[in-house]
Amino acid sequence: MTAVAWGRKFAIVAGLPAVLVAVWWFATAGSTSVYWPPLSTVLETFGPTWLEGRLASDVLPSLLRLAAGYALALALGTALGTVIGSWPKVRALTEPALEFFRAIPPPVLVPIFILFAGIGDGMKILVIMVGSVWPILLNTVEGVRSIDEVLRDTARCYRFRRRTRLIQLVLRGASPRIVTGARQALSIAIILMVISEMFAATNGLGFSIVQFQRSFAIPQMWSGIILLGLIGVALSLIFRACEARILAWYQGQRAAQR
Amino acid sequence: MSTLETASAPPPQDTTMDHDAHTTPLLDVTGLRKVFAGANRAVEALQEVTFTVSRGELMCLVGPSGCGKTTLLRCVSGLLAPSAGAVTLNGAPVTEPPRGMAVVFQEYGRSLFPWLTAWQNVELPLKEKKVPRDERKRLVTEALDAVGLTDSRNAHPWELSGGMQQRVAIARAVAYEPQVLLMDEPFAAVDAQTRGELEDLVRALWQRLGVTVLFVTHDIDEAVYLGQRVVVLSASPTVVLDDVAITLPGDRDQITTRSLPQFAELRAAIYELVQRAKNGYRPQPDTERPA
Amino acid sequence: MSTLETASAPPPQDTTMDHDAHTTPLLDVTGLRKVFAGANRAVEALQEVTFTVSRGELMCLVGPSGCGKTTLLRCVSGLLAPSAGAVTLNGAPVTEPPRGMAVVFQEYGRSLFPWLTAWQNVELPLKEKKVPRDERKRLVTEALDAVGLTDSRNAHPWELSGGMQQRVAIARAVAYEPQVLLMDEPFAAVDAQTRGELEDLVRALWQRLGVTVLFVTHDIDEAVYLGQRVVVLSASPTVVLDDVAITLPGDRDQITTRSLPQFAELRAAIYELVQRAKNGYRPQPDTERPA
Amino acid sequence: MSVVTSARAPRLGARRGVPDSVLGLAGLAGVAVLFELVPRVGLVDERYLPPASVTAAALAELVSDAAFWQALTSTLLGWALGLAIATVAGVVLGIVIGSVPALRAATNSTIEFLRPIPSVALIPLAVLLFGADLRSTLILVVYASFWQVLVQVLYGVADVDPVARDTARSYRFSAVSQVRTVIWPTALPYVMTGFRLAAAVALILEITGELIIGSPGLGNAIATAQSSGAVATMYALVVVTGLLGVGVNVLVRRTERRVLRWHPSVRREVAA
């Protein structure tokens, strides 16, 4: 019974990816186009391209920058979002300015970052942070704004201290939205990891992909894209494990049959 | 209304209560008015409400549904700014929730933190009050025990039945040992038996700690059984219709007190008042409302 | 328990009710069991509940807080899948909410759609039922009028008091003209006067439309006043403790019925039962529970 | 007592203060002042980051140029089209996937695989398919902004109150009605945020696409200014994109005040 249940679960989870891979495989099987190499060719190049050295020299530094940028984005987005969400006047004051910066493409901002942060890892982390902070910020603001009034009143009545209010009411109350934003930000951070490595980079996963693209090593480029996707899946699994812990109460509540 | 008198002085019959500060006015509500101005409708929830509550008094508030009891309680607790009039507590105007006050909200379900267990919900305000750990543990255990939730202490609010949620909210207020306790229909979701027990719990707490209680209920028996005074509100736009002193002995008991003829009398009188309130009766502005 | 009999046949005294289908079993609950398996605790909310309700019957359900009344209602309505046992309605097993059923939830506040006004909340199920516009308008107007909310029809739920919200939820169920009506403590948040009116509203609706009503309440007076039968549940783990036929005349009236000596007797007996339930009394498995 | 006098109502009084739009403009002005001062006091070389006044002058020159308006129009067109497609697709798919648990489980890994693939990596492929015209950029815009909406909607759908859901079920609302009357209103605040995120991402991708692929528009103008060393002109163009973002947000907030009047976040700030 459990074996059957597991089998079913596996079929549901693995079904669509399997179908898509098959479609990709057969659609490109006889391809002669340089830009659409057969999937088999791409997979053949995967091992030699990534597993022989590049994992440590390119993928690891990228992931470290990603982690740093994402962590900063989380911290900044939540902090700023809490402040902006808590005081409508602060929101009115800052929102247009923030929206202004939000609409500017990161590639255009890079020269300014270089002016202030140089061309090292700091700049790349900054790019990742600045790009991925927005979903967290926006969602935190909305999450803080929509905290239940009765809950707010309860906290006021029992004269919660500022810190307790912040943690027990505001942050936890907004946490479902913060997590939504964090989930969004994760994939954006990966994208910005690639983009940041298009400027002043000497190594990295994104850098490698761009290099492959420029030197017309198209199967390698595809293998890089696949690797990016796999990293996305892996990180989202980790994310979901964290989410299940942090939002256990919320998921229980929403699933509760009452 | 021959047996009733509009009274704000403590009833002489009340003998067990012996708080020395009993006659000091603690809470003073003067000319309170609240208008909710929505987009498509403006509601005058409170027109002009005036009363005082002495220190250590247990006052019940009854009135038709939608007359503004919750609104009044929210103004008194400093959660809602009135449109006009003033609330003073201990001589100081109330603009934010004062120290040492606990509120049991009518929306009990929404007033519990869904991310905390029953135990944690009760404990959190005590932590805020900086009660030492051991004392805190004792208070929470006692309070949960008193409301019969010892077994469910580790459940989250959404794992509890409606009545259990309400009892957690009550336990939280009780464990807090407040000086002023505001309760908004706190027993609406519990069964008759539990209700009686909780009524006695509130009275015991009140007598033990000398806490001042403002108790909103729509159960007139409950109001008579619990209170020293019952303030009856009119239908919306709301004013105070009458202020009835409950001339029952201070030592009350579910069986004997409720079977006193005086209880039935008071009950009937207040029922009559509420019924009239509901049907639109209002005091004459000239004679009963301050200019 | 001398005056009580465990009965599921309709009481002979009930003369006004004259639905011909009265004795046909409509709803059949057999061996119902529900276990909530949470992360840190598993709760057996219902252990083994069995009863039947005839077509056109008005049955009340009482029991201590947290005993599983809401859970039972949710299983009966097909919203919750039981862990064991079966619910059949009209001979067909209930796996999803059946047609022609209305539920008034205990969490009235959360069951109203905050994005709709009172009027729209009442109207929406009728739209779903494809009631023509004019008829719909009439039904909504009447229902809101019956619960005394004509003036607040354009308010959103959060602009209404607790009792008003609850009355919107009642109006929604009433306007729907269901064949089966499940109500979970529907009058908990309204004042005594309104409560009486709403009780009479439910009885009138029941008599007029022949609807089958399952009414959960924690007010024993209410259960006796309203029901043809009162089923008493034990404390958790829950079984049916007793099934009391209410041998009062079918034509009831707030004043006269409640002052009948028989009323007081029934009331006292059920109170006694609930009290015993709360204190842990359970029927002997061998004699009263089916093997 | 005929008029409502707020004798002592601090929170009411605060509403009387400066209107929000003025505050917002003040915030923007603050940014302008900052960008005037940073180069002026020599924190950075003003040849690389021109003071706001210089940028403003370049902007003034730009707006008198017909080519600029042409570029702006084509950027706006591409952006609006891409955003519309992404929003509709994201909302529809989000609601469908979000309300069918099996579908959600089945698509989850694929979504997570596709989301982190940067649009820039897809540029050669887009060009291969559609050349340097509008459609290449459109593909990028849609691809990137679609995920923003989708993920928000997925979380929004999961936020439906169980009691509200049960109410709809017990009255036997049809699937479509449940979506319309319960799921959609619950998800709406999330959709709003998703739309705001998508609007910016779409604009960014529109500009980046134009910048790299060279389809006509503001991005192309930025690229030209950049590769010519015309720093002030470039920043003037950047300011224009920023202002577009501000404009979008004003619109969204306005809509929100109307359609989310019932939501705690809006009603607390609107009502007294």
Added chain:
Amino acid sequence: ACGGGESEQAGGGTDEVTVGVIPIVDVAPIYLGQQQGFFAERDIELTLETSQGGAAIVPGVASGQFDFGFSNMTSLLTAQTQDLPLQVTSAGVATTGDVDDDFGAIVAPSGSGIDDASDLSGRSVAVNTLNNIGDTTVRHTVEQAGGDPSDIEFVELGFPDMPAAVQEGRVDAAWMVEPFVTIATDQDAEVVASNFAATHEELAVAAYFTSTELAESDPDLVDRFTEAMNASLDYAQDNPEQARDILGSYTDIDSATAESLTLPEWPTEINEESVQLLADLAVEHGLVDGEPDVGALLP
């Protein structure tokens, strides 16, 4: 294959031709030639599409979205080793051959202690794209000057960001092209070496190319394009002032800079020896896996 740029024989016998170019000084001749009607004379209706670089132009040409494209020679050699079916049709731009005055140069801040190419060993040098014509020729230049090219740290940076990066000391030196050489030298930086001229005095830096498919299916069109292109190159070479003037029409280079910047050479012949040198350098520095076939790539 549904773009707007296919070379269809239009009604009046005119071919619509789309060319992917980069909005820089190098492509001034094609704009001039268009203005002078060299293309129209040969029944070519020219559309110029600007892109930021090879990322869009090469796939565009390979897929037939563009008919012709402009790209640097090293990129084309790399593409060739990867079996992209490309074919050079005409010369694009070449070094001036003057090591003191070329359109591409290595620039360092004044007084930085970097006086000639050999001083670059152990330093960081910015190039616009790594593993391309910039770093290979810089390495070659350093080696020829007696320095050690192996420990130069190359950093990828867009040309527009280079003057600032040099000025602020983020990098020790930068390889850039006009107009940034002029902009940077105006701002207190000095030319250290001219890597193009130093590599080969007739170095073919970039070229116009098409897909093999088009070259085979419509040789007549390719011939006419090449003729027109050569005419344009000659015209630009002979009329540098007009070349400077036309910069304003497709770039935002201000007129003062346009007046003073160094124009490249626009020969019509591609120096095959220099291309072979670039190919050798590409092999030497590991840019390509196989050996580029220079003969097959060039016309």
